[in-house]
Amino acid sequence: MSERRVIGEASAPSLPRHVKLRRDESRGQWVLLAPERVLVPDDIAVEILQRLDGQATVGAVADDLAEKYRSPRAEVLHDVIEMLQDLADKGFLAA
Amino acid sequence: MSVPPAPPLALLAELTHRCPLQCPYCSNPLELDRANAEMDTAAWQNVLDQAAAMGILQVHFSGGEPMARGDLADLVRHAARAGLYSNLITSAVLLDERRAAALAEAGLDHVQISFQGTEAGPADVVAGYSGAHEKKLRAARLTRDAGLPLTVNAVMHRGNLDRIEATIAMAADLGAARLEVAHVQYYGWGLKNRAALIPTRAQLEHTTAAVMAARERLKGVMVIDYVVPDYYAARPKACMGGWGRQFVNITPSGRVLPCHAAETIPGLAFESVRDRPLAAIWADSPAFRRFRGTDWMPEPCRSCDRREVDWGGCRCQAFALAGDAAATDPACALSPKHGDVLALAERESAVMAPPAFVYRRMEKIPVLEPGKK
Numbered sequence: 001m002s003e004r005r006v007i008g009e010a011s012a013p014s015l016p017r018h019v020k021l022r023r024d025e026s027r028g029q030w031v032l033l034a035p036e037r038v039l040v041p042d043d044i045a046v047e048i049l050q051r052l053d054g055q056a057t058v059g060a061v062a063d064d065l066a067e068k069y070r071s072p073r074a075e076v077l078h079d080v081i082e083m084l085q086d087l088a089d090k091g092f093l094a095a
Numbered sequence: 096m097s098v099p100p101a102p103p104l105a106l107l108a109e110l111t112h113r114c115p116l117q118c119p120y121c122s123n124p125l126e127l128d129r130a131n132a133e134m135d136t137a138a139w140q141n142v143l144d145q146a147a148a149m150g151i152l153q154v155h156f157s158g159g160e161p162m163a164r165g166d167l168a169d170l171v172r173h174a175a176r177a178g179l180y181s182n183l184i185t186s187a188v189l190l191d192e193r194r195a196a197a198l199a200e201a202g203l204d205h206v207q208i209s210f211q212g213t214e215a216g217p218a219d220v221v222a223g224y225s226g227a228h229e230k231k232l233r234a235a236r237l238t239r240d241a242g243l244p245l246t247v248n249a250v251m252h253r254g255n256l257d258r259i260e261a262t263i264a265m266a267a268d269l270g271a272a273r274l275e276v277a278h279v280q281y282y283g284w285g286l287k288n289r290a291a292l293i294p295t296r297a298q299l300e301h302t303t304a305a306v307m308a309a310r311e312r313l314k315g316v317m318v319i320d321y322v323v324p325d326y327y328a329a330r331p332k333a334c335m336g337g338w339g340r341q342f343v344n345i346t347p348s349g350r351v352l353p354c355h356a357a358e359t360i361p362g363l364a365f366e367s368v369r370d371r372p373l374a375a376i377w378a379d380s381p382a383f384r385r386f387r388g389t390d391w392m393p394e395p396c397r398s399c400d401r402r403e404v405d406w407g408g409c410r411c412q413a414f415a416l417a418g419d420a421a422a423t424d425p426a427c428a429l430s431p432k433h434g435d436v437l438a439l440a441e442r443e444s445a446v447m448a449p450p451a452f453v454y455r456r457m458e459k460i461p462v463l464e465p466g467k468k
């Protein structure tokens with residue numbers, strides 16, 4: 001049995017094998033596929049998820065997005081952590 | 096003509112009705128499709144291609160026991176190539192090291208194993224198969240060893256609800272990322288055995304409390320899905336996310352259904368993928384249009400603000416309990432039949448010695464033995 005995964009700036013999460021981020025052409029949206037669940041992440045969430053490769057840290061993802069969207073880094077970091085922690089608690093992030 | 100419906104999200108592919116187990120609550124119809132009526136590999140591959148093309152995202156390989164088909168890994172590979180997310184819903188008694196590896200290699204995304212209990216003795220009695228529980232435990236470990244994520248599907252009823260804590264511990268111990276605490280549904284075989292399976296209200300309250308506590312304790316470790324059984328609920332569940340909205344079910348012989356139990360409803364004619372394209376059947380076959388959306392609804396659903404939340408509940412249950420598939424699901428407290436249903440649940444579950452199980456079995460085809468008298 002494993003421990004709860006706590007997301008911080010230094011974490012480098014990835015999507016587990018059973019969670020897939022896919023472009024759903026017929027509905028014109030991105031979807032996150034898991035058993036019995038289909039999530040429709042918003043644009044920012046998609047940007048975050050696309051950057052998760054098990055290498056990039058949460059901090060680096062926040063740097064990237066803060067620059068791209070010209071937003072304060074602290075705010076972006078907070079949002080990224082919040083979103084990823086929620087995903088981790090739902091079992092959508094690799095432990 | 097109205098606008099065409101959005102495509103379903105998921106396909107439930109019932110590859111076969113064959114199964115080594117005989118669960119008395121099996122969701123398969125009482126009339127099982129025989130092996131010689133099953134679609135072959137090419138026909139299923141064609142269905143998978145059609146599914147992906149029409150915008151279906153996930154395929155659940157189920158049955159019966161999908162592993163009873165030797166071509167399962169080929170179908171999984173085909174689904175992966177078509178871009179479909181694949182899930183195997185299995186009793187796992189046929190899952191060994193070789194097959195686990197083959198499925199992982201073919202690109203299977205997820206495995207769901209059903210358990211009948213937490214101890215071999217009583218669990219095997221429910222499965223009607225001696226040694227099943229041990230095999231399942233082993234298969235669950237093999238699944239994890241093959242790198243495949245696991246959901247434990249624990250089918251709960253009067254006979255095992257008192258073991259809810261042990262059930263949760265077993266799933267966590269097996270390394271499941273998800274546990275489904277699934278109450279038996281009462282149609283098909285489950286309806287036949289309802290009096291032996293229906294829990295008491297006290298059992299239910301205990302279960303709900305245990306699940307809530309475990310959810311808190313196992314946050315971020317194991318997700319627990321739990322739905323209160325309909326007979327004791329105040330509002331029905333959105334069965335299949337609404338008729339003909341999110342799911343499409345295909346039987347072993349190719350009949351296309353809005354839900355796996357839809358054939359329990361008399362008077363609906365279901366078309367086959369052998370005769371017409373899947374997308375066409377989904378869009379306009381009368382059986383799908385019959386209960387799609389809200390136009391078919393009677394009162395109290397018609398003017399209820401939950402009509403697009405639960406879609407009036409389950410049609411199969413409405414037929415089973417109210418004798419009318421177009422009635423409000425009697426699981427809803429607003430249904431005029433709700434009181435009867437609650438009384439029935441309380442009466443049946445209060446019987447001290449529940450009746451014996453009627454096991455799910457295929458009627459044996461008589462073997463002709465020429466020359467013998």
Ligand code: SF4
Nearest residue numbers: 114116118121159186
């Ligand atoms: S419910 Fe039991 S009998 Fe029915 S298909 Fe599943 S394992 Fe087999």
Ligand code: SF4
Nearest residue numbers: 396399401402407427
């Ligand atoms: S009346 Fe119909 S729509 Fe309203 S909650 Fe009950 S079943 Fe759902």
